[in-house]
Amino acid sequence: MPPPADALQIYLGHRDAAWGVVGVARGDGAYDDGGQLAFEAGGTANSALPHTVTHAALTELAHILSARRAAPITLRATTQLAAAAVGVDTTDGSLELYPLIRRLRDSLSPQARCSISESAPHSHFPWADRALTIATICKPGRHWGTVSAAQGALPAAVAPTPDSCAVCLEDFEDMLPSGSLASRAVTGLYACSHATCRRCDHALQRMHPARCPMCRAPRTVWIPPRP
Ligand SMILES: [Zn+2]
């Protein structure tokens, strides 16, 4: 059964001490290419420990959701962050995350649900790729999108360049990965920081040897085909 029309899929990504949060409306968490970006934010935590990063991201998420009307949400994060969010990660017991999750739940209407589910970047979820890319450009000590005053005191992150695909020469429809195949592919597929559009990337990753079309850096990550 598809999620209700006002449901939000929220993707949580991190790179070292930086985090990215992406809210998608009208997605279903699996085939949500037709989902629409509802909000996005990124910032920096005090350390790269999963608990600390998740705590910083969830604090900011609660701030974002407090300004929106209640909707059922599914929080989608990497295994490490999802584990931290439900309290089974013990790398840093000094921060209790469950009260934050409860606060998120309390901010929703009684009928609304807040569930937590895994969704890793580099595995055909473009919105998870976007959350990772936001975290990457927020490293170190930068912020992205609409954030609270504390995070907003950091300098703003800068979108990746160049703004067109080196293979098809089309301008990227979006400088960060989105549901559109004309958006910029996720960062980190090659040993360099270049990326093509998502459409060209689908073809490029089947080529041998797989190298960056701009600088010939070797490919380091392959995105498995969608099941
Ligand atoms: Zn292209």
Ligand SMILES: [Zn+2]
């Ligand atoms: Zn390159």
